[in-house]
Amino acid sequence: xxxxxxxxxxxxxxxxxxxxxxxxxxxxxxxxxxxxxxxxxxxxxxxxxxxxxxxxxxxxxxxxxxxxxxxxxxxxxxxxxxxxxxxxxxxxxxxxxxxxxxxxxxxxxxxxxxxxxxxxxxxxxxxxxxxxxxxxxxxxxxxxxxxxxxxxxxxxxxxxxxxxxxxxxxxxxxxxxxxxxxxxxxxxxxxxxxxxxxxxxxxxxxxxxxxxxxxxxxxxxxxxxxxxxxxxxxxxxxxxxxxxxxxxxxxxxxxxxxx
Numbered sequence: 435x436x437x438x439x440x441x442x443x444x445x446x447x448x449x450x451x452x453x454x455x456x457x458x459x460x461x462x463x464x465x466x467x468x469x470x471x472x473x474x475x476x477x478x479x480x481x482x483x484x485x486x487x488x489x490x491x492x493x494x495x496x497x498x499x500x501x502x503x504x505x506x507x508x509x510x511x512x513x514x515x516x517x518x519x520x521x522x523x524x525x526x527x528x529x530x531x532x533x534x535x536x537x538x539x540x541x542x543x544x545x546x547x548x549x550x551x552x553x554x555x556x557x558x559x560x561x562x563x564x565x566x567x568x569x570x571x572x573x574x575x576x577x578x579x580x581x582x583x584x585x586x587x588x589x590x591x592x593x594x595x596x597x598x599x600x601x602x603x604x605x606x607x608x609x610x611x612x613x614x615x616x617x618x619x620x621x622x623x624x625x626x627x628x629x630x631x632x633x634x635x636x637x638x639x640x641x642x643x644x645x646x647x648x649x650x651x652x653x654x655x656x657x658x659x660x661x662x663x664x665x666x667x668x669x670x671x672x673x674x675x676x677x678x679x680x681x682x683x684x685x686x687x688x689x690x691x692x693x
Contacts, residue, residue, distance in 0.1 A: 620687050624675070633691055638668055649692035656684045 628637035633644035644652060656679065658664020659672040676684070 620683065620690055622687065622690070640666065640668060644691055647692065649688045652691055653684055653688040656687065 625633070629635050629641070629644055636643060647655070655664050656676050659669055659676050660679070662669065662673060665672055679687070
């Protein structure tokens with residue numbers, strides 16, 4: 435394109451100078467040559483541009499086709515990968531489900547086994563508890579029977595002892611009554627002046643209250659007055675009162691006062 439411009443400038447210059455016909459002819463020839471060259475160059479350029487355009491279109495078409503083909507390949511590959519992934523996921527999921535089912539079945543079997551063992555243990559423990567309760571109840575019954583027997587024997591012994599003691603008291607009472615019934619009543623009016631009708635007084639301000647003394651103590655005192663071994667300052671007075679009493683009268687008086 436630069437060469438054509440230079441030639442055009444040169445041709446124009448020659449025309450303007452006007453160096454004669456020859457020059458004009460030369461310039462004309464040069465101009466025609468330039469025009470011819472220019473036309474050829476333009477044609478060449480057009481052809482080249484057309485070739486470039488065709489090549490560009492071809493390349494673009496090839497690129498589009500290649501892109502479409504690549505896109506189709508990518509889509510197919512993606513579909514294939516997705517299908518493979520789906521199959522793998524389905525397979526893994528199925529395997530996981532199978533594993534879970536197996537684990538659940540194993541857990542169920544183990545749970546049933548543990549429950550059976552626990553049930554057997556409970557039944558065995560309950561049986562042992564029942565046996566232990568029966569043994570304890572039997573032992574308690576035996577102990578209760580033993581205690582009841584011991585208590586019965588103790589009650590019998592106590593009743594026997596009580597009966598014997600009561601019999602002794604009855605006999606003693608009978609003897610005492612017999613003695614009092616058998617002993618004739620003694621006239622104790624002479625004693626009442628100092629000791630009181632019921633022998634409740636302290637005679638002469640120094641004696642004991644005779645009604646509070648036992649039959650044996652009264653008999654001992656009377657016998658002591660007779661032999662001088664009993665009594666204080668007043669024993670001489672009492673000795674005169676009982677000097678003629680025999681043993682039967684002393685017994686009767688003692689029993690009568692102590693009744």
